[in-house]
Amino acid sequence: MSEIIRRDPRVEWIARNRLHPLHAAAQPAAVSWMGPNGVIRKNPHGVGFIGPNGLKRIDRSGGQQGGSQKRSTASAVVQLPLHVIEQPAFHIVVVPDMVGGRLSAHDKDLLGLAHKLAGSDGAVVAVIFGEHKENALDCNGVDRLLQFEADGFSGYAPEARVLALAALERQLTPRHWLLPDSRTGGGELGRRLAAKLGVRPATRVWQVADGVSSGRAGAGREDLVQQAPRVVLAAVECAEPVSETRHEVRALALNEALVRHIPRIQDLGAVAVDPAQIPMAEAEFILSGGNGVKDWALFHQAAAALGATEGASRVAVDDGYMGRERQVGASGIWVTARVYVAVGISGAIQHLQGIGACDKVVAINLDPTCDMIKRADLSVIGESAAILQALIERVAAYRQGGARDAA
Amino acid sequence: MTELNIVALVSVGAHPLSGRPRRAEQDARAVELGLHLAGERLQVLHAGDPQQEALRAYLGMGLNQLKILEQPAHSDALPVLADYLADSSAQLVLTGSQAETGEGSGMLPFLLAEQLGWPLVVGLAAVEQVSDGVAQVLQALPRGQRRRLQVRLPFVASVDNAAPTARQSAFGPARRGLLTAEEVELVADPLFASAQLQPAKPRPKRLKVIKAKTGAERMKAATAKASGGGGQVLKDVSPEAGAEAIFKLLLEEGVLR
Numbered sequence: 117m118s119e120i121i122r123r124d125p126r127v128e129w130i131a132r133n134r135l136h137p138l139h140a141a142a143q144p145a146a147v148s149w150m151g152p153n154g155v156i157r158k159n160p161h162g163v164g165f166i167g168p169n170g171l172k173r174i175d176r177s178g179g180q181q182g183g184s185q186k187r188s189t190a191s192a193v194v195q196l197p198l199h200v201i202e203q204p205a206f207h208i209v210v211v212p213d214m215v216g217g218r219l220s221a222h223d224k225d226l227l228g229l230a231h232k233l234a235g236s237d238g239a240v241v242a243v244i245f246g247e248h249k250e251n252a253l254d255c256n257g258v259d260r261l262l263q264f265e266a267d268g269f270s271g272y273a274p275e276a277r278v279l280a281l282a283a284l285e286r287q288l289t290p291r292h293w294l295l296p297d298s299r300t301g302g303g304e305l306g307r308r309l310a311a312k313l314g315v316r317p318a319t320r321v322w323q324v325a326d327g328v329s330s331g332r333a334g335a336g337r338e339d340l341v342q343q344a345p346r347v348v349l350a351a352v353e354c355a356e357p358v359s360e361t362r363h364e365v366r367a368l369a370l371n372e373a374l375v376r377h378i379p380r381i382q383d384l385g386a387v388a389v390d391p392a393q394i395p396m397a398e399a400e401f402i403l404s405g406g407n408g409v410k411d412w413a414l415f416h417q418a419a420a421a422l423g424a425t426e427g428a429s430r431v432a433v434d435d436g437y438m439g440r441e442r443q444v445g446a447s448g449i450w451v452t453a454r455v456y457v458a459v460g461i462s463g464a465i466q467h468l469q470g471i472g473a474c475d476k477v478v479a480i481n482l483d484p485t486c487d488m489i490k491r492a493d494l495s496v497i498g499e500s501a502a503i504l505q506a507l508i509e510r511v512a513a514y515r516q517g518g519a520r521d522a523a
Numbered sequence: 524m525t526e527l528n529i530v531a532l533v534s535v536g537a538h539p540l541s542g543r544p545r546r547a548e549q550d551a552r553a554v555e556l557g558l559h560l561a562g563e564r565l566q567v568l569h570a571g572d573p574q575q576e577a578l579r580a581y582l583g584m585g586l587n588q589l590k591i592l593e594q595p596a597h598s599d600a601l602p603v604l605a606d607y608l609a610d611s612s613a614q615l616v617l618t619g620s621q622a623e624t625g626e627g628s629g630m631l632p633f634l635l636a637e638q639l640g641w642p643l644v645v646g647l648a649a650v651e652q653v654s655d656g657v658a659q660v661l662q663a664l665p666r667g668q669r670r671r672l673q674v675r676l677p678f679v680a681s682v683d684n685a686a687p688t689a690r691q692s693a694f695g696p697a698r699r700g701l702l703t704a705e706e707v708e709l710v711a712d713p714l715f716a717s718a719q720l721q722p723a724k725p726r727p728k729r730l731k732v733i734k735a736k737t738g739a740e741r742m743k744a745a746t747a748k749a750s751g752g753g754g755q756v757l758k759d760v761s762p763e764a765g766a767e768a769i770f771k772l773l774l775e776e777g778v779l780r
Contacts, residue, residue, distance in 0.1 A: 299646075303629070333625065339720065339722070340720055341719055384673055386780060400668070496768065
C-alpha cells in the first residue's frame with residue numbers, strides 16, 4: 117500500500133449517512149464536551165482532517181463531516197503459509213553450492229525442483245558444509261537442514277564431503293539426491309557421490325516431469341530422456357524456485373560419527389592470480405570507476421591494493437581514462453561479480469543493467485540521491501579520493517597484520 | 524620435464540554446428556598438457572572404432588601412434604579402459620571433462636578413479652613439480668582463480684577449458700602416424716535400453732512471473748528500476764569510517780586475499 121495520505125470519500129459518506137451500520141464508528145472524535153466542573157473542554161486535535169500532503173486541513177465551511185482519522189494502511193509484510201512435514205514418507209536431499217555462504221540462483225532453482233519432487237509428503241533436506249550466511253532458507257523450501265561443522269570440510273575436501281554424504285545415504289536412503297551441475301563444486305561433488313554410490317546419474321538435467329528427466333547430452337545438440345535416476349545433477353533454471361510457502365528449517369543430525377580419513381588430495385591454498393588477467397565478465401571482485409573519479413592514479417593503486425579487477429563506466433571510457441574493453445554496462449560487458457565497488461558512478465540504467473547479476477554492490481559517491489545508491493547494499497557518501505586513500509591504508513594495515521600473525 | 528608415464532584418453536568429438544566428427548576440444552587440451560609434460564613418451568588411448576578418420580587429428584599434434592581398444596558404438600568403454608590402465612604402468616591419466624558425443628555425462632574420470640582406487644583431480648591446469656611420488660598441481664577454479672594441490676601418484680586428472688589451448692593439427696604427421704588397434708572383450712552399455720536421445724531444442728527464456736494481486740502492484744512491478752532496496756547508506760562520516768565499513772564488507776564476502 118502506498119503511504120500517501122488521502123481523504124476517504126467512502127468513510128465520509130458513511131459518516132453522513134445516519135442509517136449506515138458503521139455510522140457511529142465513523143464519527144469524528146468529539147471536539148468539545150462539558151467537563152466535570154461544567155467547563156467546556158475542547159480537543160483541538162480532533163478538528164479537521166489530514167490532507168494529501170500530510171498537513172492538517174480544517175474545513176470551516178461545514179462541508180466536511182467525518183473521516184477525520186487517517187486511513188490505516190495494511191502492513192506490507194505478508195506471512196507465507198508454513199509447510200510442515202511431520203513424518204516424511206521419503207526424503208529428497210539437496211546439496212547446494214552455497215557460493216559465498218549464500219544460496220545462489222542455481223541453488224534456489226534446485227530447491228524448487230526438490231520441492232516439486234517431494235510433493236506434499238516428502239521432506240527436502242539441505243546439506244550445508246561449514247558456516248553459512250543465508251537467512252532465507254525457510255522461504256526457499258528447506259524442510260530439514262543438516263549442517264556439518266566446518267572442521268574437516270574447509271578448503272578443498274571433496275573426499276571428506278563424499279564420505280559424509282555416504283553416511284547420510286545410509287541413514288536416510290533418500291529417494292533422490294539433487295546437486296547443481298555447476299563448476300563451483302556441485303558438478304564435481306555430485307559425480308564423485310554417484311561414483312561412490314554406484315548410481316548412474318542424470319547430468320545437465322533441465323526438466324524432471326512425471327518421473328522422467330531430460331538433460332543435455334554430448335555437446336548439447338541432443339537431449340537424453342530417461343527415468344529420473346537417484347542422483348540428479350541439474351542445470352540452471354531446472355525448475356521455478358519456491359516462492360509461495362515457508363518451510364520449517366528443522367535441524368537434522370547424523371546418527372553415526374564421521375570417521376576421520378587421511379585425504380589423498382592436500383589443499384595447499386589459493387594461488388595469487390593477476391586480477392588484470394581475469395576476463396571481466398567472470399571476475400569475482402570488480403572496482404569500477406566513473407565520472408566522479410578525478411585521481412586515476414589513485415584508483416589504479418586502490419585496485420592493486422584490493423586485488424580487484426578494474427572496470428569503468430561509459431563516461432570514464434569515453435574520456436579516455438580506461439580502455440573500451442573495461443566498460444561495464446549495456447554496450448560494454450555484463451559482469452557477474454560477487455562484489456562490485458562503484459566509485460563515482462551515478463548509475464545510468466545501462467550501467468545498472470550491466471551489474472544486474474552482481475550480489476553485493478558498494479557505492480562511493482558524492483550525490484546521496486543517485487540511482488546507484490538505491491541499488492547498492494552499502495553506500496558511502498563522500499569524496500572518492502579520500503575514501504579510496506583510507507581504504508588503501510586500511511587494507512595495507514590488514515595485510516601487514518596478517519603477515520605478522522602468520523610469521 | 525619429468526619421467527612420468529602419462530596416458531591421455533581421447534574420444535571423437537562433434538562440431539558444435541555441423542555435428543561432423545572432429546577431435547574433441549577438451550581431449551585435445553589433455554593431449555596438449557600431456558605433450559608438455561612427457562613429450563614423445565606420451566601414450567594416447569582411445570576406445571572405439573579404429574577406422575575413424577577424426578582420430579588422425581590427434582596424431583597431427585605430434586604423436587607417433589595412437590592406441591585403440593576396438594569397440595563398436597554404444598558399448599561400455601569403462602571396464603576396458605580400467606583393465607588396460609590397471610595393467611599398464613601409468614602414473615597420470617589425463618582426460619577431458621566430458622565427451623562431445625553420446626551421453627556426455629562426464630562420469631568417466633570419476634568412475635575410472637573409483638575403480639582404480641586412485642585420487643582424482645578435476646580441472647587440472649598445470650603440473651608444477653613431481654618429486655618422491657608426489658605431484659604438486661594447479662587446479663583451475665571458476666572466475667579465473669587457481670588452487671594449488673598436492674596429490675600422490677598415480678592419479679587421474681580431468682582438464683577443462685582452463686588447460687592450455689591445443690596446438691593445431693598438422694596434416695603430414697596426421698597421415699604418417701599409426702593407429703594401432705587391439706582386440707578387447709566387449710561390454711554392452713545398458714543405458715540405451717531405457718533412455719533415448721532426442722534432438723535438443725533451445726530452451727525458452729525464463730519469464731519473469733509477477734505475482735501481483737492488484738493493478739497498482741502490477742504497475743509498480745512493470746515500471747520498477749533494478750534496486751536492491753534498503754541498502755545501508757553512510758552519510759556525513761569521515762573517510763576512515765567509510766573505508767572501514769567497506770573493508771568490513773569485503774572481508775565478510777571473502778574477496779580480499
